[in-house]
Structure formats: structure tokens, C-alpha cells
Amino acid sequence: MNVHSSFDLMSQPQLEPTLDRRTQILDAALVCFAKRGFHQASMHDISAEAGISVGLIYRYFANKEAVISAMADRHKKEIQEVLERAQQAPTLLESLEILFTAHCCENSPNVLSAFVVDLYAEASRNPQVANLVRDVLQTSMDGVTDLIARSPEGKNAAGGLAPDELSELIFAVARGMFALAAIVFFRLKAPTAGAIFATLALFLALADVKAFQFRKMGASPMMMPPTTVTSASVKEEDWPPVLSSVGSISAVQGAVVSTELGGTVSEIKFQNGGEAKKGDVLMRLDASSEEAQLHTAEADLELARADLQRSRDLAARHVISKAEQDASESKFNRLKAVVDQMSSMISKKEVHAPFDGQLGIRQVNVGQNINAGQQVVPLTALDPLYVDFAVPQQELSKLSNGLEVRLHTDAMPGQEFKGKLTAINSMVDAVTRNITLQATVQNPDHVLRPGMFGKVEVELPEKHKTLVIPGSAISYAPFGNSVFVIEKKKDEKTGKEMEAIRQQFVRVGEARGDLVAITDGLKPNETVVSTGVFKLRNGMPVTINNDLAPKPQINPTPIDS
Incomplete structure (x- = not known):
């Protein structure tokens, strides 16, 4: 049996020879359960406590669950008797005091408190015991609820709480007191019970005040302050549709200037990172050997010119044959070609800028012996520049040369470079299904450099x-x-x-x-x-x-x- 409140506790009468066997066994079981717990206590423990044999116990009860069931039936009868006494009291608090005192201040209340706590624990594990506890508890609560409903003060108690709600509140206070009694083992006596019910009365009065406050708050709900x-x-706004992509910047004119002939570097005529105009000499190679050969070839050419002139005069007077005149002319032309060849070789010993642009960092040094094709220095025209990018093929019908293009790069945050779409590739990439486009953007300050990437936006003609x-x-x-x-x-x-x-x-x-x-x-x-x-x-x-x-x-x- 699980007694759920103060008046759920069962009294333990003193064992006397005149008591019948069932009462004797139930009282002994109550003591054993309180001392050892429901699971630890055995039928042998109950028989020893009752002073009778185990076999005699089994004549009355089949198991411990049957003992608990009998306890529950006995306690329900006790509850009815106490409720009848309580109904005769003049006030509600006096009625509750009778109930409380009858169950917790008589007949070993500490034993009963320990038993109740253990029984609650067993009810949480054993559905059969839980049903017994629930049945006894419902009987008690129904009786107290009826008692409150009959009393005049119960109708206005605790801020308008219903009788069943007030009954649940009283049971909650009682359960807490029994749990405390089981833990600290203090004895609940009549003066203690009176103090408890004085506290309960104060608690109900405070509950009445708080209920009034809650009703007042409910009548005028609190407004949240503005957020x-x-x-x-x-x-x-006018947002013209745009096609966005990521592109790479490349030079309209850009090359790494190289030598046509090999030789020894004799002079470098530029500074790293400087500007160059078309035709400027950038570097010279040693041409002393070629210049000497040129002088020899020029001397031979002068002799051949004189011989050719004499041959023409003699041929005019029919002194020499036509064949001898042709031989002189052939010799002159051959030596003239040698002179031109040597002059060309000497001129190729100089490296010139092929266009206007900005130079990079030189890759040769004075005195260095280089081969033909040696890279000398990068040269790039920085204004304007190309931007190469790609868009999906489904956008092809919207594109045409001359559309405005805007370029942004993280190298120059906040700056926008404008240009025009200047070329559309004739083929679509078979792998990506994108078509490559090329735009030309202005770069007057030379802040953009080939190789940079940037975000490209092509502004389409329609606006909305x-x-x-x-x-x-x-x-x-x-x-x-x-x-x-x-x-x-x-x-x-x-x-x-x-x-x-x-x-x-x-x-x-x-x-x-x-x-x-x-x-x-x-x-x-x-x-x-x-x-x-x-x-x-x-x-x-x-x-x-x-x-x-x-x-x-x-x-x-x-x-x-």
C-alpha cells in the first residue's frame, strides 16, 4: 500500500495476544517493510517479527503483494472513519488537523514515514503496487475534496482555487513533511502538527494574495516594449541586365624581346621597368669582328667598281669582249651583296624596341656571351588591354560587338574600368559549352597588368x-x-x-x-x-x-x- 499523503499513513497498533492473526501479520509486515524495504524484507522476517511460523502466514497471504493489498483495504476503512470524525469539526483547518494528527502523530509515525517513502519507490517499479497506491490515494483525496467543498471557508480559500485543486495542494505539503520525517527521523507530535497547519494556513493566505495578483495581471496583460x-x-532603380563572368587580362601588344644573333653583350641601354619607344636601342652586342670584315668587303667593292667602269669604257671602244664586261659586273654585284650582308649582321647586333611599351626586368648582363634567341627583356603595351572571359552558350543571342563592359579587380578595390566588347569567338568550347569573348578596356594609368584576373560585367542593351x-x-x-x-x-x-x-x-x-x-x-x-x-x-x-x-x-x- 502506498500512502500518498499525511493521512495515507497507516497506524500500527501494539501487538497483543488478543489481536487476530491477520492484524498481527499486517502490523509485523509494516515494521519489516519500514526497516528493510519491500524487496529486502522476506516472509521469514515477517514471521519472526509477528512471532508465528512462516507456514501460518502463507495460510493468510500468498505473497508480499497480497500483504500490501490487505494493508490498502485496511487503510481505506481507517480513512473513512477519520473522515467521518473530521466532518464534525467546526472549521476547515480543524478538520484537516484531525486528519493529519490521526495519521502522523499516533502509533509510531517514524516507522510509517519510512514505510511510505519505500512504498512510493516500489510503486514506481511495480504496476500492481502502483494501482493499490493510486486507489488509496484517490479515496483520501476524494474525502478531503468533499470536506473542502462542504466547508464555507473552503469555497473562497486560496484565491478561488477549486476544492480538488486545494486538495492537491494540501496533499503536496503533507507528502513533503512525510518525506522529511523519513530522512531526518523527527517525531511528528500533536504540537508539531498544529505548527504545520498554522504554516499551511499562512501558505494558503499567501496563495490567495498571489492569485489576486495573477488575476490582476491577466486582466491587464503586460505589453512588450517596442523593439x-x-x-x-x-x-x-534602373538595373540593366548584365552578364557576369571572371576574366583574365592580357596585353594587346606584348612580347619578350630576344636577340637574332649570338655574341657578347657590350652595352645595355635601358633601365628595368622603364618606358621604351618604338625603335629605341635596348642592347648592343660586340660587333668589332663584323665591322672589320665590313671594311674589307667595302675595299673589295671599291676595286670592283673601278674595274667595272674600265670594262665599260673598253667595251664601248670594242677593245674587250662582252663576256669580260659581264664578268666585271658580276664581280661588282657579288662584292656589293657581301657588304650588304655584313651591314645587316652588324645592325642585328643591336636589339631595338618593336613598339611603345613598358619594359620589365632584363635577363642578360654586360659581358655575358649569349646565343641566338636569348630573351632580353619583356615589353608590354599597357593601354589598352584585352580581357578574355567566357559566358554560357545560351547567352550568345544577346551578345554583339560594341556592348559596354565593366571590369573590377581586387588589386584596385573601388575602381571600375570601362571598355567595349570587341571580339566573339567563332567556336563554342565542346567541353564547357561556353563561348569565349574578348573585351578591350582602357588603362590610362597603367594600374592593370597582363595576367591579372577580374570580375567582368557585360551590360545588355535593354533596361527596366x-x-x-x-x-x-x-x-x-x-x-x-x-x-x-x-x-x-x-x-x-x-x-x-x-x-x-x-x-x-x-x-x-x-x-x-x-x-x-x-x-x-x-x-x-x-x-x-x-x-x-x-x-x-x-x-x-x-x-x-x-x-x-x-x-x-x-x-x-x-x-x-
Whole structure:
């Protein structure tokens, strides 16, 4: 039997020879269960405590569960008797005191407290014991509830609590006292019970006050203060459609200047990283041997010229034959070709800039013996430059030469370089299905260099109005994206105008920098919450403070990027 409250405890009468055997066995079982617990106590322990044989016990009870069941039946009868006595008391608290004193201040209350605590534990594991406890407890609570309902003060006690609610409250206090008695082993006497019920009366009075406070709070519900938010206006802007891609910068004219002939470097005529004009001498090789050979060839050429002149005079007077004149002319032409060849070789000993541009870092040194084809220095024309990039093939029909192109690179944050689309490849890449494009951009300050990459945007000719808001104003969710629109509303109670939010589902378009296009759901000039939307809910009052609001940009340049 599980007694769930103060008056759930069973009394233990003193064992006398005149008591019948069932009562003798039940009283002995109560002591054993309190000392050793339900599981540790055995039928032999009960027989020893009762002073009878085990066989005699089994004549009355088949097992320990049957003993508990008999205890429950006996206790229910005791409860009915005590309830009848309590109904004769003039006040509710006196009635409860009779119940409490009868069950916890008589007949070894410490034993009963320990038994009750162990029985509660057993009921949590054993469904059969739990049902017995529940049955006894319901009998007790029904009796106390009826007692409260009959009393005049019970109808107004504890702030209007119903009789069954007040009964549950009393049982909760009683259970706590029995648990404490089982732990610290103090004896519950009549004066103690009176003190407990005085405390219970004070508790019920405080409960009455708190209930009044709760009812007052319920009559005038507390209003949450307005939430501070930042705001942004829904703007209508011209956003021409663009095709975005990532491209590489290359030179319109660029080469690594090399030598045509080998030799020893005798002079370098440029500075690393300097500028060069077309035709400037960049480097000279040692040409002293070729120059000596040129002098010899020139001397031979002069002799051949004189011989040719004499041959022409003699041939005119028919002194020599035509064949001898032709031989002189052939010799002259051959020696003239030798002189031209030597002059060409000497000129090739000088390396010239093929176009205007900026030089790089030289790769040769004075005195170095180099071979033909040796790289000397890079030379690049930096204005204008090409940007090579690719777009999907489905965009091909929108493209044509002359479209405006914008280039941004992280090497020059905040700068925009403009140009034109100048070439469309004749073939689509069979692997990526992209088509390669080439744009020409101006680079007057020479800040862009070949080999850089950048973000390329091709602006298409058609334009349309677009509603844009900061990207931070959008609450992204699987069931739909939404924003919170700030509207003026009147307070239904005070009549004052206030600002409140309304959740509005939207369709999101493309994003450019910090801004996002809205294709459906908003109207121009509406005001939306721009930050902190995760903490908001529909209908909340808000107050706007844009002192620290971020400034959205179409081309943001974060300081830590």
C-alpha cells in the first residue's frame, strides 16, 4: 500500500495476544517493510517479527503483494472513519488537523514515514503496487475534496482555487513533511502538527494574495516594449541586365624581346621597368669582328667598281669582249651583296624596341656571351588591354560587338574600368559549352597588368525598373523568403499611433553587392526592417534608430577584405 499523503499513513497498533492473526501479520509486515524495504524484507522476517511460523502466514497471504493489498483495504476503512470524525469539526483547518494528527502523530509515525517513502519507490517499479497506491490515494483525496467543498471557508480559500485543486495542494505539503520525517527521523507530535497547519494556513493566505495578483495581471496583460530596429526604403532603380563572368587580362601588344644573333653583350641601354619607344636601342652586342670584315668587303667593292667602269669604257671602244664586261659586273654585284650582308649582321647586333611599351626586368648582363634567341627583356603595351572571359552558350543571342563592359579587380578595390566588347569567338568550347569573348578596356594609368584576373560585367542593351533593398533585410527560409514591412498603426486601447511590423513574403531576384532585387511582394517607397530580422515576429511594435545602420553599396569594399 502506498500512502500518498499525511493521512495515507497507516497506524500500527501494539501487538497483543488478543489481536487476530491477520492484524498481527499486517502490523509485523509494516515494521519489516519500514526497516528493510519491500524487496529486502522476506516472509521469514515477517514471521519472526509477528512471532508465528512462516507456514501460518502463507495460510493468510500468498505473497508480499497480497500483504500490501490487505494493508490498502485496511487503510481505506481507517480513512473513512477519520473522515467521518473530521466532518464534525467546526472549521476547515480543524478538520484537516484531525486528519493529519490521526495519521502522523499516533502509533509510531517514524516507522510509517519510512514505510511510505519505500512504498512510493516500489510503486514506481511495480504496476500492481502502483494501482493499490493510486486507489488509496484517490479515496483520501476524494474525502478531503468533499470536506473542502462542504466547508464555507473552503469555497473562497486560496484565491478561488477549486476544492480538488486545494486538495492537491494540501496533499503536496503533507507528502513533503512525510518525506522529511523519513530522512531526518523527527517525531511528528500533536504540537508539531498544529505548527504545520498554522504554516499551511499562512501558505494558503499567501496563495490567495498571489492569485489576486495573477488575476490582476491577466486582466491587464503586460505589453512588450517596442523593439529597436534599423530601416531601409524600398528603392526603384534602373538595373540593366548584365552578364557576369571572371576574366583574365592580357596585353594587346606584348612580347619578350630576344636577340637574332649570338655574341657578347657590350652595352645595355635601358633601365628595368622603364618606358621604351618604338625603335629605341635596348642592347648592343660586340660587333668589332663584323665591322672589320665590313671594311674589307667595302675595299673589295671599291676595286670592283673601278674595274667595272674600265670594262665599260673598253667595251664601248670594242677593245674587250662582252663576256669580260659581264664578268666585271658580276664581280661588282657579288662584292656589293657581301657588304650588304655584313651591314645587316652588324645592325642585328643591336636589339631595338618593336613598339611603345613598358619594359620589365632584363635577363642578360654586360659581358655575358649569349646565343641566338636569348630573351632580353619583356615589353608590354599597357593601354589598352584585352580581357578574355567566357559566358554560357545560351547567352550568345544577346551578345554583339560594341556592348559596354565593366571590369573590377581586387588589386584596385573601388575602381571600375570601362571598355567595349570587341571580339566573339567563332567556336563554342565542346567541353564547357561556353563561348569565349574578348573585351578591350582602357588603362590610362597603367594600374592593370597582363595576367591579372577580374570580375567582368557585360551590360545588355535593354533596361527596366527594379525594386531593390539591402540583402540583410531578407529572412531566408525553406518555406519562403520574407521581409518585415514597417507600417503606422493605431493602438486599439490607447488610440495612439505607433509603428508595427508586418511580415511580407517576397520573391528575390539577382544580387549586386549589398543590394538584392525584389521581383514580387513589395511596392516602391515602402519601409522595411534592414537588420536583425531573425529576432522579429509578425505584428510586433518597433521603434526606428538608424544611427548605426550599415550603408548598403552596389560595389562594397570591406576594410578587412
